[in-house]
Amino acid sequence: MATATSIVRSPAALLFAKVTVSDHKPTPTIQISRFPSKRSCFTALLSSLHDNNDDDDNNNNNNVISHPKPLSSSQLFNSVSNGSRLRVAYQGVRGAYSEAAAEKAYPNCETVPCDQFDSAFQAVEKWLVDRAVLPIENSLGGSIHRNYDLLLRHSLHIVGEVKLAVQHCLVANHGVQLEDLSRVLSHPQALAQCENTLTKIGLSREAVDDTALAAKHVALHKLKDTGAVASSSAAKIYGLNILAQNIQDDCDNVTRFLILAREPIIPGIQNPFKTSIVFSLEEGPGVLFKALAIESRPLRNQPLRAADDNNGSKYFDYLFYVDFEASMAEERAQNALRHLKDPGRVFVIEIRHWFGFETAAVDSQAIALQGNVGNVSLWL
Ligand SMILES: O=C(O)C(=O)C[C@]1(C(=O)O)C=C[C@@H](O)C=C1
Incomplete structure (x- = not known):
């Protein structure tokens, strides 16, 4: 039933959450x-x-x-x-x-x-x-x-x-060729998603608040040496030329x-439902494993995606985010949460939040x- 787990360090200013879905490292970025x-x-x-x-x-x-x-x-x-x-x-x-x-x-x-x-x-x-x-x-x-x-x-x-x-394009002003470019602007996530391609082309990267803002900036300043990683619709809106399409490192x-x-949303059982919980744990070996070893987890043979950070965990509190595919109106979900909060198992310090939302219907x-x-x- 659980679909995703990520771990976030608190305090917020020191967030280092990650989900181990990829070994891509985010591109170091500079604010323009x-x-x-x-x-x-x-x-x-x-x-x-x-x-x-x-x-x-x-x-x-x-x-x-x-x-x-x-x-x-x-x-x-x-x-x-x-x-x-x-x-x-x-x-x-x-x-x-x-x-x-x-x-x-x-x-x-x-x-x-x-x-x-x-x-x-x-x-x-x-x-x-x-x-x-x-x-x-x-x-x-x-x-x-x-x-x-x-x-x-x-x-x-x-x-x-x-x-x-998300299908990224490399966009530039009309008349600008790929070989004229020395740098590219975009959102850090977009730059990370195109890391291999951009490295191959040999462009330096600079981060801005969003992909469309990058396109807008290139257009407004009529830049000749700078392109943007953005959507085809951003290219259209800001009158830019698409030099390359689908430049993300993985087509998926x-x-x-x-x-x-x-x-x-009031939890229901008619439609597929997801519940997101956020909790903190006591420190100690294996506590996350124990917390998630929920017997009522119906898909317990499916691996959880979990992220861990080995550096200096004793200096920080961690929050754990888990999404599971069940509604709190269902007994199995109630059991799972009861299991997490079980005082006999002591290691869950608090369940900070839970959110329930439907995954198959528009919110009414x-x-x-x-x-x-x-x-x-x-x-x-
Ligand atoms: O920059 C944008 O266009 C966004 O909507 C932001 C954002 C992100 O934050 O991940 C959204 C989707 C893509 O993954 C790249 C960037």
């Missing part, structure tokens, strides 16, 4: 200093969501900036959702994979770009949007540690998941996104908000 830091910018209003007077962009503009500005934390205090269409927050700018994931989850939704993951969480909490769709793991790059951390810091509920096949490159809402609240979208499927 020319990009204004939006992390500390708490001043704009929601009206500027549709405002074209973007600082960096406006000075260098061509026609690529007539898109909503990403929502930043300040806007969260000054605006309200108009409640007409389902509004779904994602991190990034237009053309990011996260936007595609949001549209896959809710085809008729209004997607709302956010500058940071944290802004997307806050946008839901402050009723600016109805849902957030955020990446949590990728089949090549591993866990998105920041979102594991934010899940614990915020009080949102996982109400669904959506998997997106899938990112799993979580769908977050203010209200939890969203259907009500969206109107008639009965044929929508959230799942691959």
Whole structure:
């Protein structure tokens, strides 16, 4: 029944979670200093969501900036959702994979770009949007540690998941050839997913907040020596040329996104259900093994994907994330959790959270908000 386990070190600033789905190491990244830091910018209003007077962009503009500005934390205090269409927050700018994931989850939704993951969480909490769709793991790059951390810091509920096949393109301005490029910009996960290809081409890599932002930057600044790893839709939106398609190191490159809402879903048994739990353990040899040696685990012959970090574990507390394919409305899931919490077994210190979400149906609240979208499927 368990499908995934990852281990996250706390405190959050020292997150080193990983899932052993690949031996790819994330590419070391450098933040591009020319990009204004939006992390500390708490001043704009929601009206500027549709405002074209973007600082960096406006000075260098061509026609690529007539898109909503990403929502930043300040806007969260000054605006309200108009409640007409389902509004779904994602991190990034237009053309990011996260936007595609949001549209896959809710085809008729209004997607709302956010500058940071944290802004997307806050946008839901402050009723600016109805849902957030955020990446949590990728089949090549591993866990998105920041979102594991934010899940614990915020009080949102996982109400669904959506998997997106991610096919990266190498994009550049028209007239620029592959041999003109010396560097490439993208999201660190995207750079990691294309590591072999980029190394073969011999491009230096620089990280930005999302793939579409990389494409936008290349277009706005009319860069001749720099390309971006981004989606074909980002290339289209920002008027770039696709130099190479499907450049990820493995053609099966899938990112799993979580769908977050203010209200939890009531566990049911009609549809396939997943439950996510987060717990901490006492230190000691074999405690994780004992915790997961749940007799009621029906698929106990299936190996768990587990990640461990051998360095210095005594200095950190660890949190364990486990997803299992069962609903808390089912006895077997209740037994599994009871087993984890069994005082006779003492090693589970606390179960911090659990989230239940359906894996085969659209969340019904969203259907009500969206109107008639009965044929929508959230799942691959
Ligand atoms: O940069 C984007 O376009 C994103 O949506 C982010 C993100 C990620 O965080 O993993 C999403 C999917 C891909 O795996 C690459 C990047």
